Amino acid sequence: MNKKILIIITLLFALLGGLFFIISSLRNITNTPPVTQNGFPTPTIYQVPDKGALIIQAQNISPLKKTHIGITTEEELKSIPNISQNGNTYSYPSPLILRPNEVIVENGVVVFEKVLIPEDQEGPYFKTVTSLKNAIGDPDGIIKGSAYYDWYAQTLIYSQLGLAAITNPYTDEVFEIHFFEPTSVENYISRFGGDIQESPSGQGPIHP
Amino acid sequence: MMKKLIISISLTIVVFALASIVLFQTVNAQSSSTWKTRVGNPPISDLEPGTVPPAPSDIRRGIIDTFGITMNGFDQQHLLWTWERLHEVSGTKFPNLVRGATIEKWNNEYSQAQSGCYSGDTSLNLRQFPGQGSYFKFHLLHELGHVAQKCNPRESTQRAAHENAYALEGAISEYGRQGPICIPETIAINEDHADTIAYFLDRSSGFVTTIRCGGPSNPPNPYINGGFPLRAAAMTSALLN
Numbered sequence: 434m435n436k437k438i439l440i441i442i443t444l445l446f447a448l449l450g451g452l453f454f455i456i457s458s459l460r461n462i463t464n465t466p467p468v469t470q471n472g473f474p475t476p477t478i479y480q481v482p483d484k485g486a487l488i489i490q491a492q493n494i495s496p497l498k499k500t501h502i503g504i505t506t507e508e509e510l511k512s513i514p515n516i517s518q519n520g521n522t523y524s525y526p527s528p529l530i531l532r533p534n535e536v537i538v539e540n541g542v543v544v545f546e547k548v549l550i551p552e553d554q555e556g557p558y559f560k561t562v563t564s565l566k567n568a569i570g571d572p573d574g575i576i577k578g579s580a581y582y583d584w585y586a587q588t589l590i591y592s593q594l595g596l597a598a599i600t601n602p603y604t605d606e607v608f609e610i611h612f613f614e615p616t617s618v619e620n621y622i623s624r625f626g627g628d629i630q631e632s633p634s635g636q637g638p639i640h641p
Numbered sequence: 642m643m644k645k646l647i648i649s650i651s652l653t654i655v656v657f658a659l660a661s662i663v664l665f666q667t668v669n670a671q672s673s674s675t676w677k678t679r680v681g682n683p684p685i686s687d688l689e690p691g692t693v694p695p696a697p698s699d700i701r702r703g704i705i706d707t708f709g710i711t712m713n714g715f716d717q718q719h720l721l722w723t724w725e726r727l728h729e730v731s732g733t734k735f736p737n738l739v740r741g742a743t744i745e746k747w748n749n750e751y752s753q754a755q756s757g758c759y760s761g762d763t764s765l766n767l768r769q770f771p772g773q774g775s776y777f778k779f780h781l782l783h784e785l786g787h788v789a790q791k792c793n794p795r796e797s798t799q800r801a802a803h804e805n806a807y808a809l810e811g812a813i814s815e816y817g818r819q820g821p822i823c824i825p826e827t828i829a830i831n832e833d834h835a836d837t838i839a840y841f842l843d844r845s846s847g848f849v850t851t852i853r854c855g856g857p858s859n860p861p862n863p864y865i866n867g868g869f870p871l872r873a874a875a876m877t878s879a880l881l882n
Contacts, residue, residue, distance in 0.1 A: 552795035
């Protein structure tokens with residue numbers, strides 16, 4: 434009996450030792466300094482993500498998005514819970530009763546989706562401008578002023594990635610994200626930029 | 642010898658198991674803590690006005706030192722009203738939401754605007770309403786309410802809860818209802834939010850935010866007798882709890 438236990442323990446220690454050896458070896462490999470030639474370090478090759486990869490990253494930036502732009506069909510939209518239709522615009526509930534999430538359909542296929550980002554900072558769906566920029570870089574255009582959120586809100590337009598975000602520059606919050614087919618800034622504004630409302634004064638409204 | 646070895650291995654396993662349980666519970670508690678605050682509606686608390694100490698000789702400096710708010714161009718009377726009002730709401734979270742604001746006296750005697758946040762910006766341009774302490778004090782809260790609303794994360798002023806209350810309870814004031822009809826650049830829901838904050842903090846105020854093309858109206862404070870319970874719950878959560 435004791436002999437069996439001794440064998441099992443020995444095997445366990447051997448297994449642990451083996452694992453330790455493998456992990457140590459792997460760490461040594463990853464920590465190996467670059468090979469030098471003539472005293473100069475070998476240049477590190479940074480992989481710049483191609484546009485296609487960035488588009489995929491942008492289109493998957495929020496798990497709240499329900500459709501695939503250019504792929505999801507009008508028929509498939511009907512599976513979204515509590516979705517309602519008004520012409521070619523479909524709405525489904527967001528955190529705000531008065532501003533639902535929206536999907537626009539053209540020729541039977543989704544061409545635009547608007548997703549509201551919840552305000553719960555500890556929640557899984559919260560987004561900041563910093564996290565957005567870290568993921569997909571700087572926008573192609575920034576426009577100040579929103580018809581819904583007010584004069585201070587900024588729309589960051591990543592037209593080539595098919596994404597725009599309405600944000601609060603003072604708090605770093607993302608209020609909502611728009612998804613569409615990659616296009617130009619001008620085309621996004623004319624087709625889907627209905628919320629953009631630049632304040633003439635660039636400031637808040639004049640009160641009585 | 643063998644016994645000791647088995648005991649030490651068993652102890653190690655027990656320690657690891659206990660550590661795993663503790664770690665799991667800690668992570669679980671952190672992930673569920675945000676939901677604990679969202680169950681049910683918080684009770685509507687009565688607001689106890691804060692004690693107002695005697696104003697210092699340099700009131701402007703006193704406001705900066707106590708509340709971190711800089712007021713430029715205001716006369717002694719308006720500085721005193723500001724000193725009083727900020728102390729009256731000092732038992733709430735409101736002063737912290739507007740700490741760092743800069744308020745400029747608005748030279749146009751008819752207008753005021755919220756124009757920025759904290760870092761070097763002018764937060765407010767505020768009219769000196771002459772001879773009307775209660776009116777000025779209410780407007781101070783309303784305009785600072787915009788600062789609280791736009792310059793802090795939405796959660797701080799319960800923006801979503803307010804907007805949903807707006808949808809379900811309607812506007813809290815005439816200004817929240819039809820401000821944009823008279824002043825095109827205003828957004829009703831944002832003016833309503835600022836009024837929602839101001840009326841909550843100033844229970845003595847009625848509908849004092851008359852709009853440019855509207856007549857004066859002074860019904861009682863909308864929160865009395867249990868009015869606007871969704872807003873009251875949201876403001877209790879944002880400003881008191």
